Amino acid sequence: MQQIMLSAFLLAFCVWVDLVPLIKKKEKKALWFAIPSYLIYLILNILVGLNVKTAGLNQIIAQLVKSAMKLE
Amino acid sequence: MKNQKVPGKKITAIIALYLIGSSLVESSVSGAARQDSWFCVLLATGLALLLAWLYSSILRLHPGKGLFDIAVETLGAVLGKIVCAIFVLYAVYLAAQVIRVFEEFVHLVNLPQTPEIVLLIFTVPLVAWQVRSGLNNMANVSAFLLPLQLIFVAITIVLGIKFMDPENIRPILSAKPTQMLKATLGVLALPYGETILCTSFFGEVDQKESPFKIMAFGILIAGAVLVMARLRNLLILGSATVQMYLFPSYDAVGVISLGDFVTRISVLIGVNLVLAGIIKVSAYLYSATLGISRILEIRDFLSPAVSCCLLIAGISSILYSNILDGMKFITIMPYNSVLFQILLPAVILIAGKLKKKAAGGKKWPEKNR
Numbered sequence: 001m002q003q004i005m006l007s008a009f010l011l012a013f014c015v016w017v018d019l020v021p022l023i024k025k026k027e028k029k030a031l032w033f034a035i036p037s038y039l040i041y042l043i044l045n046i047l048v049g050l051n052v053k054t055a056g057l058n059q060i061i062a063q064l065v066k067s068a069m070k071l072e
Numbered sequence: 073m074k075n076q077k078v079p080g081k082k083i084t085a086i087i088a089l090y091l092i093g094s095s096l097v098e099s100s101v102s103g104a105a106r107q108d109s110w111f112c113v114l115l116a117t118g119l120a121l122l123l124a125w126l127y128s129s130i131l132r133l134h135p136g137k138g139l140f141d142i143a144v145e146t147l148g149a150v151l152g153k154i155v156c157a158i159f160v161l162y163a164v165y166l167a168a169q170v171i172r173v174f175e176e177f178v179h180l181v182n183l184p185q186t187p188e189i190v191l192l193i194f195t196v197p198l199v200a201w202q203v204r205s206g207l208n209n210m211a212n213v214s215a216f217l218l219p220l221q222l223i224f225v226a227i228t229i230v231l232g233i234k235f236m237d238p239e240n241i242r243p244i245l246s247a248k249p250t251q252m253l254k255a256t257l258g259v260l261a262l263p264y265g266e267t268i269l270c271t272s273f274f275g276e277v278d279q280k281e282s283p284f285k286i287m288a289f290g291i292l293i294a295g296a297v298l299v300m301a302r303l304r305n306l307l308i309l310g311s312a313t314v315q316m317y318l319f320p321s322y323d324a325v326g327v328i329s330l331g332d333f334v335t336r337i338s339v340l341i342g343v344n345l346v347l348a349g350i351i352k353v354s355a356y357l358y359s360a361t362l363g364i365s366r367i368l369e370i371r372d373f374l375s376p377a378v379s380c381c382l383l384i385a386g387i388s389s390i391l392y393s394n395i396l397d398g399m400k401f402i403t404i405m406p407y408n409s410v411l412f413q414i415l416l417p418a419v420i421l422i423a424g425k426l427k428k429k430a431a432g433g434k435k436w437p438e439k440n441r
Contacts, residue, residue: 029368029370030368034379037383047390069407
Protein backbone atom coordinates (compact mmCIF):
# COMPACT_ATOMS: atom_id res chain seq x y z
CA MET A 1 0.00 0.00 0.00
CA GLN A 2 2.94 2.29 0.81
CA GLN A 3 4.26 1.79 -2.75
CA ILE A 4 0.87 2.70 -4.26
CA MET A 5 0.46 5.80 -2.06
CA LEU A 6 3.95 7.12 -2.77
CA SER A 7 3.78 6.43 -6.50
CA ALA A 8 0.37 8.12 -6.62
CA PHE A 9 1.96 11.14 -4.95
CA LEU A 10 4.68 11.25 -7.62
CA LEU A 11 2.08 10.76 -10.34
CA ALA A 12 -0.08 13.58 -8.98
CA PHE A 13 2.93 15.91 -8.95
CA CYS A 14 3.78 15.02 -12.56
CA VAL A 15 0.15 15.45 -13.67
CA TRP A 16 0.15 18.89 -12.09
CA VAL A 17 3.44 20.11 -13.61
CA ASP A 18 3.35 18.26 -16.94
CA LEU A 19 0.04 16.75 -18.01
CA VAL A 20 -2.25 19.66 -17.12
CA PRO A 21 -0.14 22.20 -19.10
CA LEU A 22 -0.08 19.78 -22.07
CA ILE A 23 -3.88 19.49 -21.95
CA LYS A 24 -4.25 23.28 -21.66
CA LYS A 25 -1.95 23.80 -24.66
CA LYS A 26 -3.88 21.09 -26.54
CA GLU A 27 -0.65 19.38 -27.55
CA LYS A 28 -2.41 16.32 -28.97
CA LYS A 29 0.73 14.58 -30.25
CA ALA A 30 2.50 14.90 -26.90
CA LEU A 31 -0.64 13.66 -25.12
CA TRP A 32 -0.69 10.57 -27.34
CA PHE A 33 2.51 9.53 -25.64
CA ALA A 34 2.01 11.08 -22.20
CA ILE A 35 -1.36 9.57 -21.21
CA PRO A 36 -0.40 5.91 -21.96
CA SER A 37 2.94 6.46 -20.15
CA TYR A 38 1.18 7.77 -17.04
CA LEU A 39 -1.25 4.84 -17.15
CA ILE A 40 1.55 2.29 -17.56
CA TYR A 41 3.39 3.83 -14.60
CA LEU A 42 0.25 3.71 -12.45
CA ILE A 43 -0.66 0.12 -13.40
CA LEU A 44 2.89 -1.19 -12.85
CA ASN A 45 3.10 0.45 -9.45
CA ILE A 46 -0.30 -0.91 -8.40
CA LEU A 47 0.89 -4.40 -9.43
CA VAL A 48 4.16 -4.00 -7.49
CA GLY A 49 2.28 -2.49 -4.51
CA LEU A 50 -0.11 -5.45 -4.41
CA ASN A 51 2.86 -7.87 -4.58
CA VAL A 52 1.61 -9.41 -7.81
CA LYS A 53 4.28 -11.85 -9.02
CA THR A 54 5.36 -10.97 -12.55
CA ALA A 55 8.12 -12.48 -14.64
CA GLY A 56 10.89 -9.88 -14.50
CA LEU A 57 11.45 -8.00 -17.75
CA ASN A 58 15.15 -8.90 -17.59
CA GLN A 59 14.29 -12.60 -17.34
CA ILE A 60 12.07 -12.40 -20.43
CA ILE A 61 14.77 -10.56 -22.40
CA ALA A 62 17.46 -12.98 -21.19
CA GLN A 63 15.41 -15.96 -22.39
CA LEU A 64 14.84 -14.30 -25.76
CA VAL A 65 18.54 -13.49 -26.18
CA LYS A 66 19.62 -16.95 -25.04
CA SER A 67 17.28 -18.69 -27.47
CA ALA A 68 18.16 -16.33 -30.33
CA MET A 69 21.91 -16.70 -29.84
CA LYS A 70 21.78 -20.32 -28.67
CA LEU A 71 23.54 -19.53 -25.40
CA GLU A 72 23.48 -21.93 -22.47
CA MET B 73 15.38 26.12 -29.17
CA LYS B 74 17.79 24.32 -31.44
CA ASN B 75 19.54 27.55 -32.44
CA GLN B 76 21.66 27.59 -29.28
CA LYS B 77 24.62 25.40 -30.13
CA VAL B 78 26.40 23.47 -27.37
CA PRO B 79 30.23 23.56 -27.36
CA GLY B 80 31.91 20.24 -28.13
CA LYS B 81 33.95 20.31 -24.90
CA LYS B 82 30.78 20.18 -22.83
CA ILE B 83 29.43 17.27 -24.87
CA THR B 84 32.75 15.54 -24.15
CA ALA B 85 32.02 16.05 -20.43
CA ILE B 86 28.55 14.52 -20.83
CA ILE B 87 29.98 11.50 -22.68
CA ALA B 88 32.74 11.02 -20.08
CA LEU B 89 30.30 11.15 -17.15
CA TYR B 90 27.83 8.98 -19.05
CA LEU B 91 30.50 6.29 -19.38
CA ILE B 92 31.90 6.74 -15.86
CA GLY B 93 28.36 6.29 -14.50
CA SER B 94 28.63 2.60 -15.39
CA SER B 95 31.73 2.02 -13.28
CA LEU B 96 29.47 0.86 -10.48
CA VAL B 97 28.54 -2.31 -12.34
CA GLU B 98 31.37 -2.52 -14.85
CA SER B 99 33.14 -5.25 -12.84
CA SER B 100 30.23 -7.61 -13.60
CA VAL B 101 31.14 -7.72 -17.28
CA SER B 102 34.93 -7.60 -17.00
CA GLY B 103 35.16 -9.98 -14.04
CA ALA B 104 35.76 -13.05 -16.23
CA ALA B 105 39.39 -11.96 -16.75
CA ARG B 106 39.95 -11.74 -12.97
CA GLN B 107 43.25 -9.95 -12.16
CA ASP B 108 43.68 -9.00 -15.84
CA SER B 109 40.32 -7.27 -16.04
CA TRP B 110 42.02 -3.86 -15.88
CA PHE B 111 43.83 -4.75 -19.12
CA CYS B 112 40.51 -5.72 -20.74
CA VAL B 113 39.07 -2.31 -19.79
CA LEU B 114 42.16 -0.71 -21.39
CA LEU B 115 41.77 -2.83 -24.52
CA ALA B 116 38.04 -2.06 -24.71
CA THR B 117 38.84 1.67 -24.47
CA GLY B 118 41.05 1.31 -27.56
CA LEU B 119 38.36 -0.63 -29.42
CA ALA B 120 35.77 1.95 -28.36
CA LEU B 121 37.62 4.47 -30.52
CA LEU B 122 36.68 2.29 -33.52
CA LEU B 123 33.04 2.50 -32.46
CA ALA B 124 33.44 6.28 -32.10
CA TRP B 125 34.83 6.32 -35.66
CA LEU B 126 31.77 4.37 -36.90
CA TYR B 127 29.34 6.72 -35.13
CA SER B 128 31.19 9.86 -36.21
CA SER B 129 31.19 8.59 -39.82
CA ILE B 130 27.38 8.63 -39.68
CA LEU B 131 27.40 12.16 -38.23
CA ARG B 132 29.93 13.42 -40.81
CA LEU B 133 27.60 12.40 -43.63
CA HIS B 134 24.85 14.59 -42.15
CA PRO B 135 26.44 17.63 -40.44
CA GLY B 136 24.23 19.41 -37.92
CA LYS B 137 21.87 16.47 -37.48
CA GLY B 138 21.35 13.97 -34.68
CA LEU B 139 20.86 10.21 -34.86
CA PHE B 140 17.06 10.28 -35.19
CA ASP B 141 16.98 12.91 -37.94
CA ILE B 142 19.66 10.95 -39.79
CA ALA B 143 17.75 7.65 -39.44
CA VAL B 144 14.57 9.18 -40.89
CA GLU B 145 16.49 10.98 -43.64
CA THR B 146 18.45 7.94 -44.79
CA LEU B 147 15.95 5.11 -44.26
CA GLY B 148 12.75 6.97 -45.15
CA ALA B 149 9.84 8.02 -42.97
CA VAL B 150 8.45 4.57 -42.13
CA LEU B 151 11.62 2.48 -41.74
CA GLY B 152 13.45 5.44 -40.20
CA LYS B 153 10.77 5.88 -37.56
CA ILE B 154 10.82 2.15 -36.80
CA VAL B 155 14.59 2.38 -36.24
CA CYS B 156 14.03 5.49 -34.07
CA ALA B 157 11.47 3.53 -32.03
CA ILE B 158 14.00 0.70 -31.54
CA PHE B 159 16.59 3.18 -30.25
CA VAL B 160 13.99 4.84 -28.00
CA LEU B 161 13.11 1.46 -26.48
CA TYR B 162 16.82 0.77 -25.99
CA ALA B 163 17.34 4.13 -24.26
CA VAL B 164 14.27 3.66 -22.06
CA TYR B 165 15.31 0.15 -21.13
CA LEU B 166 18.91 1.15 -20.29
CA ALA B 167 17.70 4.13 -18.28
CA ALA B 168 15.35 1.86 -16.31
CA GLN B 169 18.24 -0.53 -15.71
CA VAL B 170 20.54 2.26 -14.46
CA ILE B 171 17.85 3.84 -12.25
CA ARG B 172 17.18 0.45 -10.68
CA VAL B 173 20.87 -0.29 -10.04
CA PHE B 174 21.39 3.14 -8.45
CA GLU B 175 18.22 2.73 -6.40
CA GLU B 176 19.51 -0.64 -5.16
CA PHE B 177 22.94 0.87 -4.50
CA VAL B 178 21.60 3.71 -2.35
CA HIS B 179 19.18 1.33 -0.67
CA LEU B 180 21.89 -1.22 0.18
CA VAL B 181 24.73 1.03 1.29
CA ASN B 182 23.11 4.17 2.68
CA LEU B 183 19.38 3.96 3.27
CA PRO B 184 18.42 0.32 3.91
CA GLN B 185 15.18 1.20 5.75
CA THR B 186 13.93 3.61 3.09
CA PRO B 187 11.56 2.20 0.44
CA GLU B 188 13.06 2.45 -3.04
CA ILE B 189 10.05 4.38 -4.32
CA VAL B 190 11.06 7.27 -2.04
CA LEU B 191 14.34 7.55 -3.93
CA LEU B 192 12.37 7.67 -7.19
CA ILE B 193 10.25 10.53 -5.87
CA PHE B 194 13.42 12.62 -5.73
CA THR B 195 15.16 11.21 -8.81
CA VAL B 196 12.31 11.42 -11.35
CA PRO B 197 11.57 15.16 -11.01
CA LEU B 198 15.30 15.98 -10.88
CA VAL B 199 16.15 14.04 -14.05
CA ALA B 200 13.03 15.17 -15.91
CA TRP B 201 13.62 18.80 -14.96
CA GLN B 202 17.24 18.58 -16.03
CA VAL B 203 16.24 17.22 -19.43
CA ARG B 204 13.43 19.78 -19.85
CA SER B 205 16.02 22.51 -19.19
CA GLY B 206 17.82 21.48 -22.38
CA LEU B 207 21.09 20.02 -23.52
CA ASN B 208 23.03 23.19 -22.73
CA ASN B 209 22.01 22.96 -19.08
CA MET B 210 22.90 19.28 -18.93
CA ALA B 211 26.24 20.03 -20.55
CA ASN B 212 26.98 22.81 -18.04
CA VAL B 213 26.20 20.48 -15.12
CA SER B 214 28.45 17.81 -16.62
CA ALA B 215 31.29 20.27 -17.23
CA PHE B 216 31.03 21.24 -13.54
CA LEU B 217 30.83 17.69 -12.22
CA LEU B 218 33.52 16.05 -14.34
CA PRO B 219 36.53 17.74 -12.67
CA LEU B 220 35.04 16.88 -9.27
CA GLN B 221 34.74 13.25 -10.31
CA LEU B 222 38.35 13.19 -11.49
CA ILE B 223 39.58 14.84 -8.27
CA PHE B 224 37.67 12.37 -6.08
CA VAL B 225 38.96 9.37 -8.02
CA ALA B 226 42.52 10.76 -7.78
CA ILE B 227 42.12 11.29 -4.01
CA THR B 228 40.92 7.72 -3.49
CA ILE B 229 43.86 6.38 -5.50
CA VAL B 230 46.46 8.49 -3.66
CA LEU B 231 45.01 7.67 -0.21
CA GLY B 232 44.61 4.02 -1.22
CA ILE B 233 48.28 3.50 -2.16
CA LYS B 234 49.05 2.47 1.42
CA PHE B 235 46.46 -0.35 1.18
CA MET B 236 47.49 -1.64 -2.25
CA ASP B 237 49.27 -4.95 -2.78
CA PRO B 238 50.95 -5.38 -6.21
CA GLU B 239 50.71 -9.16 -5.79
CA ASN B 240 46.95 -8.81 -6.29
CA ILE B 241 47.36 -8.22 -10.04
CA ARG B 242 50.08 -10.83 -10.58
CA PRO B 243 50.61 -12.89 -12.71
CA ILE B 244 49.85 -10.29 -15.36
CA LEU B 245 48.11 -11.43 -18.57
CA SER B 246 47.66 -14.97 -17.32
CA ALA B 247 43.93 -15.23 -18.07
CA LYS B 248 42.83 -17.42 -21.00
CA PRO B 249 42.45 -15.57 -24.31
CA THR B 250 38.75 -16.52 -24.47
CA GLN B 251 38.17 -15.03 -21.00
CA MET B 252 40.05 -11.89 -22.00
CA LEU B 253 38.05 -11.58 -25.22
CA LYS B 254 34.76 -12.11 -23.40
CA ALA B 255 35.64 -9.49 -20.77
CA THR B 256 36.91 -7.00 -23.39
CA LEU B 257 33.80 -7.32 -25.55
CA GLY B 258 31.66 -7.08 -22.42
CA VAL B 259 33.22 -3.73 -21.46
CA LEU B 260 33.06 -2.59 -25.09
CA ALA B 261 29.30 -3.14 -25.08
CA LEU B 262 28.74 -1.88 -21.54
CA PRO B 263 29.40 1.06 -21.34
CA TYR B 264 31.35 2.15 -24.46
CA GLY B 265 28.88 1.01 -27.13
CA GLU B 266 26.13 2.98 -25.42
CA THR B 267 27.79 6.10 -26.86
CA ILE B 268 25.52 5.50 -29.90
CA LEU B 269 22.68 7.17 -27.97
CA CYS B 270 24.85 10.29 -27.49
CA THR B 271 24.94 10.73 -31.28
CA SER B 272 21.38 12.00 -30.99
CA PHE B 273 22.75 15.15 -29.26
CA PHE B 274 24.81 16.19 -32.25
CA GLY B 275 21.93 18.09 -33.86
CA GLU B 276 22.60 20.73 -31.20
CA VAL B 277 26.40 20.72 -31.39
CA ASP B 278 28.41 23.27 -33.31
CA GLN B 279 28.94 21.87 -36.84
CA LYS B 280 32.51 23.17 -36.95
CA GLU B 281 33.57 20.69 -34.26
CA SER B 282 34.65 17.17 -35.19
CA PRO B 283 32.23 14.53 -33.80
CA PHE B 284 35.05 12.00 -33.63
CA LYS B 285 37.24 14.25 -31.45
CA ILE B 286 34.30 15.01 -29.14
CA MET B 287 33.47 11.33 -28.68
CA ALA B 288 37.09 10.15 -28.56
CA PHE B 289 38.04 12.62 -25.80
CA GLY B 290 35.01 11.56 -23.76
CA ILE B 291 35.90 7.89 -24.23
CA LEU B 292 39.56 8.47 -23.32
CA ILE B 293 38.72 10.43 -20.14
CA ALA B 294 36.22 7.78 -19.08
CA GLY B 295 38.66 5.01 -20.08
CA ALA B 296 41.39 6.50 -17.88
CA VAL B 297 38.99 6.70 -14.91
CA LEU B 298 37.62 3.18 -15.45
CA VAL B 299 41.10 1.63 -15.80
CA MET B 300 42.44 3.48 -12.74
CA ALA B 301 39.36 2.62 -10.67
CA ARG B 302 39.58 -1.02 -11.75
CA LEU B 303 43.29 -1.16 -10.86
CA ARG B 304 42.61 0.51 -7.51
CA ASN B 305 39.90 -2.04 -6.69
CA LEU B 306 42.08 -4.99 -7.72
CA LEU B 307 45.17 -3.73 -5.90
CA ILE B 308 43.26 -3.06 -2.69
CA LEU B 309 40.86 -6.01 -2.61
CA GLY B 310 42.34 -8.63 -4.95
CA SER B 311 40.43 -10.23 -7.82
CA ALA B 312 38.74 -12.93 -5.73
CA THR B 313 37.31 -10.38 -3.28
CA VAL B 314 36.30 -8.00 -6.08
CA GLN B 315 34.18 -10.82 -7.53
CA MET B 316 32.41 -11.25 -4.19
CA TYR B 317 31.20 -7.67 -3.91
CA LEU B 318 28.24 -6.21 -5.78
CA PHE B 319 29.77 -2.72 -5.81
CA PRO B 320 33.56 -3.23 -5.57
CA SER B 321 34.46 0.46 -6.06
CA TYR B 322 32.48 1.40 -2.98
CA ASP B 323 33.90 -1.45 -0.90
CA ALA B 324 37.51 -0.95 -2.03
CA VAL B 325 37.42 2.73 -1.06
CA GLY B 326 35.69 1.77 2.20
CA VAL B 327 38.96 0.11 3.28
CA ILE B 328 40.85 3.40 3.02
CA SER B 329 41.44 5.44 6.15
CA LEU B 330 43.98 8.04 7.18
CA GLY B 331 44.54 7.75 10.91
CA ASP B 332 41.34 8.04 12.90
CA PHE B 333 40.12 11.27 11.38
CA VAL B 334 39.76 10.44 7.64
CA THR B 335 37.55 7.35 7.46
CA ARG B 336 34.52 6.17 5.48
CA ILE B 337 35.47 8.18 2.41
CA SER B 338 33.48 5.63 0.43
CA VAL B 339 30.52 7.95 1.05
CA LEU B 340 32.20 10.39 -1.35
CA ILE B 341 32.46 7.63 -3.95
CA GLY B 342 28.79 6.90 -3.41
CA VAL B 343 27.84 10.52 -3.99
CA ASN B 344 30.17 10.62 -6.99
CA LEU B 345 28.65 7.55 -8.57
CA VAL B 346 25.10 8.73 -7.95
CA LEU B 347 25.87 12.10 -9.58
CA ALA B 348 27.41 10.36 -12.61
CA GLY B 349 24.40 8.05 -12.64
CA ILE B 350 22.01 11.01 -12.75
CA ILE B 351 23.88 12.41 -15.76
CA LYS B 352 23.76 8.96 -17.35
CA VAL B 353 20.00 8.61 -16.85
CA SER B 354 19.50 12.21 -18.05
CA ALA B 355 21.46 11.42 -21.23
CA TYR B 356 19.31 8.33 -21.88
CA LEU B 357 16.16 10.30 -21.17
CA TYR B 358 17.23 13.17 -23.42
CA SER B 359 17.95 10.74 -26.23
CA ALA B 360 14.63 8.92 -25.75
CA THR B 361 12.76 12.25 -25.61
CA LEU B 362 14.34 13.41 -28.88
CA GLY B 363 13.42 10.07 -30.48
CA ILE B 364 9.80 10.23 -29.31
CA SER B 365 9.49 13.82 -30.57
CA ARG B 366 10.92 12.76 -33.94
CA ILE B 367 8.54 9.81 -34.26
CA LEU B 368 5.43 11.77 -33.24
CA GLU B 369 6.72 15.02 -34.81
CA ILE B 370 6.17 17.03 -31.65
CA ARG B 371 7.17 20.68 -32.04
CA ASP B 372 8.24 21.27 -28.41
CA PHE B 373 10.75 18.43 -28.62
CA LEU B 374 11.40 18.21 -24.87
CA SER B 375 7.74 18.03 -23.82
CA PRO B 376 7.66 14.17 -23.56
CA ALA B 377 10.52 14.24 -21.00
CA VAL B 378 8.39 13.95 -17.84
CA SER B 379 6.08 11.24 -19.17
CA CYS B 380 9.06 9.32 -20.57
CA CYS B 381 10.80 9.57 -17.18
CA LEU B 382 7.71 8.17 -15.46
CA LEU B 383 7.64 5.32 -17.97
CA ILE B 384 11.30 4.60 -17.17
CA ALA B 385 10.53 4.66 -13.43
CA GLY B 386 7.62 2.25 -13.94
CA ILE B 387 9.69 -0.17 -16.02
CA SER B 388 12.55 -0.05 -13.50
CA SER B 389 10.25 -1.53 -10.85
CA ILE B 390 9.50 -4.69 -12.88
CA LEU B 391 13.01 -5.45 -14.20
CA TYR B 392 13.92 -8.08 -11.60
CA SER B 393 12.97 -9.24 -8.15
CA ASN B 394 16.39 -8.79 -6.50
CA ILE B 395 19.75 -7.21 -7.21
CA LEU B 396 21.54 -10.58 -7.60
CA ASP B 397 19.27 -11.49 -10.54
CA GLY B 398 19.92 -8.03 -11.96
CA MET B 399 23.68 -8.43 -11.77
CA LYS B 400 23.46 -11.86 -13.45
CA PHE B 401 21.59 -10.26 -16.34
CA ILE B 402 24.33 -7.68 -16.88
CA THR B 403 26.54 -10.49 -18.25
CA ILE B 404 23.90 -11.13 -20.98
CA MET B 405 23.60 -7.47 -21.97
CA PRO B 406 26.60 -7.44 -24.35
CA TYR B 407 24.80 -10.00 -26.57
CA ASN B 408 21.68 -7.92 -27.04
CA SER B 409 23.77 -4.78 -27.55
CA VAL B 410 25.14 -5.97 -30.92
CA LEU B 411 21.94 -4.93 -32.72
CA PHE B 412 21.86 -1.40 -31.29
CA GLN B 413 25.57 -0.64 -31.16
CA ILE B 414 26.88 -2.20 -34.38
CA LEU B 415 24.21 -3.55 -36.76
CA LEU B 416 21.77 -0.63 -36.84
CA PRO B 417 24.51 2.07 -36.98
CA ALA B 418 26.21 0.11 -39.80
CA VAL B 419 22.90 -0.05 -41.72
CA ILE B 420 22.37 3.71 -41.26
CA LEU B 421 25.94 4.42 -42.40
CA ILE B 422 25.71 2.20 -45.49
CA ALA B 423 22.27 3.58 -46.42
CA GLY B 424 23.59 7.13 -45.95
CA LYS B 425 26.63 6.47 -48.16
CA LEU B 426 24.49 4.88 -50.88
CA LYS B 427 22.03 7.77 -50.78
CA LYS B 428 24.85 10.30 -50.97
CA LYS B 429 26.41 8.43 -53.88
CA ALA B 430 23.07 8.37 -55.68
CA ALA B 431 22.67 12.11 -55.07
CA GLY B 432 25.98 12.87 -56.78
CA GLY B 433 28.48 12.30 -53.96
CA LYS B 434 28.91 15.87 -52.68
CA LYS B 435 31.78 16.17 -50.25
CA TRP B 436 31.41 18.04 -46.96
CA PRO B 437 33.93 20.73 -46.01
CA GLU B 438 37.22 19.32 -44.65
CA LYS B 439 36.87 21.03 -41.24
CA ASN B 440 33.73 19.01 -40.51
CA ARG B 441 35.71 15.78 -40.66
